[in-house]
Structure formats: structure tokens, C-alpha cells
Amino acid sequence: MVNPFNLAFPEIVDRSKNIRKKVICMNYHAGAGHTGADLSEADILSALYFNVLKYDPVDMSNSDRDRFILSKGHGVGGYYCTLAEAGIIEKSHLDLYLQKNSPTPGHPVRQKTKGVEFNTGALGHGFSVAVGLALAAKMSKRKFRTFVLLGDGELQEGSNWEAAMSAAHFKLDNLIAIVDRNRLQLGDRTENIMALNPLAEKFIAFGFDVHEIDGNEPEEIVCAVTSALNVKEKPHVIIANTVKGKGVSFIEDEPKWHHKVPVGSELVHAIEELE
Amino acid sequence: MAEEIRDSFVNELREIKKTNKELVVLVSDSTSTCRIKPFLEDNPEAVINVGIAEQNLIGMAAGMALGGFTPVTANAAPFLMGRSNEQVKNDICYSETNVKLVGLNPGFAYGSLGPTHHCLDDVSTALSFGNIQVFVPSDPEETRQITRYAVNHIGPVYIRLDSYKADNIHKDGYRFVPGESVVIKEGSDLTIVVLGTMIHTALTAAAELEKQGVQAEVISLPSIRPLQPEGILQSIGKTGNVLTVEEHSLHGGIGSIVAELVLEHGLSCKFKKLGVPAGSFAPASPRSDIQEEYNLHSDGIIQEALRLLNRTKNG
CATH class of the missing domain: 3.40.50.920 (Rossmann fold)
Known part of the structure; x- marks a missing residue:
């Protein structure tokens, strides 16, 4: 199994732009959403879906596919726009975001949306599930890799550290955790609410193979995954330093944009900046 | 003949495992609590001990179910529905993963250890989660039948399993039927x-x-x-x-x-x-x-x- 796109870095950047424009339009029309998180993670998702992950967009139940779990389930807007950009879900489903009985509800639901592996939304769940998936792959001698995208604020949930301890204990070198390290959470900056630093050192102490990169640079994301997968017998974490709201100046690094959406002329201004 | 029903559970798992390679048992340092040793001796690779980490126990079980296994978790009931409440709700029930939860030593089974170890709300909690099937066996034969049914059933199941040595009280030929009193x-x-x-x-x-x-x-x-x-x-x-x-x-x-x-x-x-x-x-x-x-x-x-x-x- 291969990545169905295998795009070069400039093309991945183009896809990131498309995802961001979709996010802005979708959240504008829905009148709700987590715009900051959706934009923050766009480059990570673009790098994964257009270069790294091995999957078949037509058959997302193929048991050999790489698994991706969005543990930071509130970033579902960026996720849906990526799935639509990759042709896994219909683009028209983005118009139904948050509507009654929508195929694109406000947090990921695997029974509702093609390509969604797991139901998330409450924080601190996806990491353990990813550990279970990676262990299942090891035990059944299958080659799929498991990727989990964690929010940085989410790491304040203690359950993540239970998962981290077990990932190292079981030597899950087929598990790649990516931390969307945008340094903001609902109420304020992570370091003001409950400091996470020194974050890399925490993962090192837990026995991880740790990589720290610019998470808004797809090339760095792809290279970090490649480099990580060469390290055996340790689970991997990529601390992806990102800017929340990346790509739109008035949304970037602003705590209030955690779950605010563009209104009025903000739509045009945001799209202009993303062109 | 009287038998501790936790042993009935483990002995049935041993039997099931002979033909069901997807069956795995996850414990949280609860190998003695669930008396898993006979199963462990036969199938050392099929018992996963996550340590004293009940949230991770349930999340990992959900992940292993997504990866094609049929996980059975076995730990003390007070630390299942209580400690892992949100994992049971979201990772097992809402996500409809094929996991079987076994809450051991419920009620006042831990007696003198006190209310931290008493478990009096597991059935009501499980029932509040919409889709999970809930079974409470009372004797060795029924325990065996419920265990087998749960493993074969596709979907979330909770079994409240007492530490209790009992004779069979059901008539010979009794067949457990889900739903029937x-x-x-x-x-x-x-x-x-x-x-x-x-x-x-x-x-x-x-x-x-x-x-x-x-x-x-x-x-x-x-x-x-x-x-x-x-x-x-x-x-x-x-x-x-x-x-x-x-x-x-x-x-x-x-x-x-x-x-x-x-x-x-x-x-x-x-x-x-x-x-x-x-x-x-x-x-x-x-x-x-x-x-x-x-x-x-x-x-x-x-x-x-x-x-x-x-x-x-x-x-």
C-alpha cells in the first residue's frame, strides 16, 4: 500500500492552502467551528494525507491502511477539509458541517464520516487508542503504522501519560504521535494555564524518540516522519511547533479564535490572505 | 460442583481461545484479581498488562478492537466504571468497539477494604451508556455461557462478575438467553x-x-x-x-x-x-x-x- 498522492513539498503546500480556504468558507457558512485549531493543524494533515499515510481513498476500510486518529477532536474542521481535499469524502459534505444529522458533525464520528477512524472530542482519549492499534499491528505482524494528532493543551490530561508510558513499554516503533504545539488552549496560553515545558524532555524521559520541528512546514513534517521511522524499538513523537490560526493574520496566535469563526467582511479578507 | 465463578470465567476463556485467535485479555495489574493464571499459562502472548492505569486499559482495548482483536478487559469493578468512566462511554460505547468489559468483585465484595473498593453503581452507569449489553451471572454454568456469548457477540458488553464460590442453581440443560429473566x-x-x-x-x-x-x-x-x-x-x-x-x-x-x-x-x-x-x-x-x-x-x-x-x- 502507498500514499495515493505522494506529492512533492510545493504541492503539499498548495494543498494546505486549499484546506485552509475550505476551513474558512465552511466555518463561515456553518456559523461555528474551531477556526484556530483547524488552521493550526492544516500543514500536518496535508503532509500526512498527501505524502505520508498509505491508504486507498476509495476503500478506507482496507485493513492494511495506515491509521490516523485525531485525538484533538475539536480540530475536526481541518480534518474534514483534508478528507474532502483528498477525495475521501464528498466536498458537498462540507456544506453540511454541524447541520442536523450531518455526515460532518462537530466532532469526529466514525459511524458518520468515511475515513474517520475513531470518535473523539473529549480530550485525552486518542493516544491510548492509538497505542492499542499499534500493539494490535505488532501482535498480528501487520505493517500499518498508527498516527495520532494530539493537541498541546490536551497533554494536560493525565491519561496521555498513561498512554505514553505504555507505548514505550511495548516498544511501539510503529506509533507516531504528533503534537500540534501551537501554545494556545481555550482559556489562554498553555504556559500560563498549566505549563507543558519542558515538553521534549518529558517525552524523552518517557522513552520516546523525540523530534521537534516547524509544524507549519510540510517538508519538515515529512522528513521528521521518515527519520523517526528509522528509529527502532521506541515510539515516536514529533513536537510540531505551529501557529494557531496560521495563514490568516487576524486569526493567528489569538486565544479568542479557539472557537470563533469569520463573520462579514472577515471572510473576504481571510481568503485574500490565503490566495 | 461448587466453583469460584471467576474461575468459571477464566476456564471458559481458555476454551474459547483454542479456536478464537483474536481473543486477548487486558488487565491493569489485576492478574490475581481475575485469577487469569490458567489462561496466561496457555496463552502468555494473549494477556496484556497495562499496569495500574485503568483509563489506558480501556482506551487500549478500544484500539486493539479497531486493530481486529476481541479484547476482554478484567479488573476490579470499582476502578472500571468509576475510574475509566469516560473511556467506557466514548471509546467503547459511543465508538461501538468490540470490547468486553469485566468488572470484578463488585458490590461489597471487598468488604473491609471500605468504600474506595465498594462498587454499587456499575450496572446503573453502564445502562446510562445507551448501547452496551449488561450481564450479571450468578453461578458457574451461567458464567461460562455468558462469557462465551459476550466474546461471540459483536459489540460492547459489560459483565459484573462477583468473587463467589457457588453451586449451579439452574436446572440441567439451562441455556442463557440474552434478555430473558x-x-x-x-x-x-x-x-x-x-x-x-x-x-x-x-x-x-x-x-x-x-x-x-x-x-x-x-x-x-x-x-x-x-x-x-x-x-x-x-x-x-x-x-x-x-x-x-x-x-x-x-x-x-x-x-x-x-x-x-x-x-x-x-x-x-x-x-x-x-x-x-x-x-x-x-x-x-x-x-x-x-x-x-x-x-x-x-x-x-x-x-x-x-x-x-x-x-x-x-x-
Whole structure:
């Protein structure tokens, strides 16, 4: 199994732009959403879906596919726009975001949306599930890799550290955790609410193979995954330093944009900046 | 022959594993709690110990189910529905992962260890999660059958599994059927509806009541969800008196379920729930002493039954 796109870095950047424009339009029309998180993670998702992950967009139940779990389930807007950009879900489903009985509800639901592996939304769940998936792959001698995208604020949930301890204990070198390290959470900056630093050192102490990169640079994301997968017998974490709201100046690094959406002329201004 | 029903559970898992390679057991440092050793000796690779980390226990089980395995988790009941509540709700129930949760030593099984280890709300909590099937076996044979059913069923299951050495109380040839209540002893004066291993105490009480001229019908509820109410309703319709007995909170357990059935079906009857009322913690005492405190012993059941019937007689 291969990545169905295998795009070069400039093309991945183009896809990131498309995802961001979709996010802005979708959240504008829905009148709700987590715009900051959706934009923050766009480059990570673009790098994964257009270069790294091995999957078949037509058959997302193929048991050999790489698994991706969005543990930071509130970033579902960026996720849906990526799935639509990759042709896994219909683009028209983005118009139904948050509507009654929508195929694109406000947090990921695997029974509702093609390509969604797991139901998330409450924080601190996806990491353990990813550990279970990676262990299942090891035990059944299958080659799929498991990727989990964690929010940085989410790491304040203690359950993540239970998962981290077990990932190292079981030597899950087929598990790649990516931390969307945008340094903001609902109420304020992570370091003001409950400091996470020194974050890399925490993962090192837990026995991880740790990589720290610019998470808004797809090339760095792809290279970090490649480099990580060469390290055996340790689970991997990529601390992806990102800017929340990346790509739109008035949304970037602003705590209030955690779950605010563009209104009025903000739509045009945001799209202009993303062109 | 009497057998500890945790051993019945593990022995059945051993049998199932012979033909089911997807079966795995996840424990949280609870290998002794679930007496898994015989299974472990046969299948060392199929037992995953996540350490004292119950949230991770359930999340990992969900992930392993997504990866094609059939995980059975086995840990102390007080640390399952309580500690891993949100993982059970979201990762198992809402996500509909094929995981079987086994809560060990529920109720007052840990007696003297105190309320941190008592588990009185696992059934009501599981029932609040929409889709999970909930079973409470009461003897070795039923434990084996419920274990096999749970592993073969596709979807979330919770089994409340007591630490209890018991003889089989069901008739030879008994077949567990999800949803069905089971009449263990027939009677015409009073219906006693019982959860789990309390059935043994209730049967002792019913035998004594019989000596006093009271014919109690004793019904076991091994299947809390699904639950077909016909058997219970028929019995209450016949006797006009109902006593529910459970080592569980009186709020949301089988007493509540039977009360709802009575109201919804417009039955007229005398009604009494035996269990643990809200608003207090039980003392840290031996199990039998705590049971006595809540009238969950043979004499208590007898007293409550007679009181209920006297009320009826007195109008």
C-alpha cells in the first residue's frame, strides 16, 4: 500500500492552502467551528494525507491502511477539509458541517464520516487508542503504522501519560504521535494555564524518540516522519511547533479564535490572505 | 460442583481461545484479581498488562478492537466504571468497539477494604451508556455461557462478575438467553427479583419462607440489557407482591428497573426494594456484616418479605 498522492513539498503546500480556504468558507457558512485549531493543524494533515499515510481513498476500510486518529477532536474542521481535499469524502459534505444529522458533525464520528477512524472530542482519549492499534499491528505482524494528532493543551490530561508510558513499554516503533504545539488552549496560553515545558524532555524521559520541528512546514513534517521511522524499538513523537490560526493574520496566535469563526467582511479578507 | 465463578470465567476463556485467535485479555495489574493464571499459562502472548492505569486499559482495548482483536478487559469493578468512566462511554460505547468489559468483585465484595473498593453503581452507569449489553451471572454454568456469548457477540458488553464460590442453581440443560429473566423457584405469594449472586441468599430465604407458609417466586436477572420484561410482569401479575434484591445502589439498579416496569404496565402491587440507599457510605466491614446492615442477608430478605405480605394482608 502507498500514499495515493505522494506529492512533492510545493504541492503539499498548495494543498494546505486549499484546506485552509475550505476551513474558512465552511466555518463561515456553518456559523461555528474551531477556526484556530483547524488552521493550526492544516500543514500536518496535508503532509500526512498527501505524502505520508498509505491508504486507498476509495476503500478506507482496507485493513492494511495506515491509521490516523485525531485525538484533538475539536480540530475536526481541518480534518474534514483534508478528507474532502483528498477525495475521501464528498466536498458537498462540507456544506453540511454541524447541520442536523450531518455526515460532518462537530466532532469526529466514525459511524458518520468515511475515513474517520475513531470518535473523539473529549480530550485525552486518542493516544491510548492509538497505542492499542499499534500493539494490535505488532501482535498480528501487520505493517500499518498508527498516527495520532494530539493537541498541546490536551497533554494536560493525565491519561496521555498513561498512554505514553505504555507505548514505550511495548516498544511501539510503529506509533507516531504528533503534537500540534501551537501554545494556545481555550482559556489562554498553555504556559500560563498549566505549563507543558519542558515538553521534549518529558517525552524523552518517557522513552520516546523525540523530534521537534516547524509544524507549519510540510517538508519538515515529512522528513521528521521518515527519520523517526528509522528509529527502532521506541515510539515516536514529533513536537510540531505551529501557529494557531496560521495563514490568516487576524486569526493567528489569538486565544479568542479557539472557537470563533469569520463573520462579514472577515471572510473576504481571510481568503485574500490565503490566495 | 461448587466453583469460584471467576474461575468459571477464566476456564471458559481458555476454551474459547483454542479456536478464537483474536481473543486477548487486558488487565491493569489485576492478574490475581481475575485469577487469569490458567489462561496466561496457555496463552502468555494473549494477556496484556497495562499496569495500574485503568483509563489506558480501556482506551487500549478500544484500539486493539479497531486493530481486529476481541479484547476482554478484567479488573476490579470499582476502578472500571468509576475510574475509566469516560473511556467506557466514548471509546467503547459511543465508538461501538468490540470490547468486553469485566468488572470484578463488585458490590461489597471487598468488604473491609471500605468504600474506595465498594462498587454499587456499575450496572446503573453502564445502562446510562445507551448501547452496551449488561450481564450479571450468578453461578458457574451461567458464567461460562455468558462469557462465551459476550466474546461471540459483536459489540460492547459489560459483565459484573462477583468473587463467589457457588453451586449451579439452574436446572440441567439451562441455556442463557440474552434478555430473558429466569424463574429459579416458582411461587404464588410473592415475587423476589434478584441481581447476580444474591440469588443464593434469596433462595435460602425463600426456602425458610416456605416453611412459614409463604410461596415465593424467585427470579434471577442475568441479562439487564437486553431485558424482555414479560417473565417479570407475568410473575408480579400473579403474586401482586414484589421484592427486589441487589448488592447495588437502589438508584438505577434492578429495583429501579422493576419499578419502572410496574408503572409503565399499570400493574397494581406491593413493592419493596432492597439494596443500598443513596446518601451514605457503607462501613469498612466484612461483606456479610455490610449485607446484614442493608438487610441483604437471608434473615433480612425474610423480614422484608413478611413485612410486605403483612401490609398486603392488613390492606
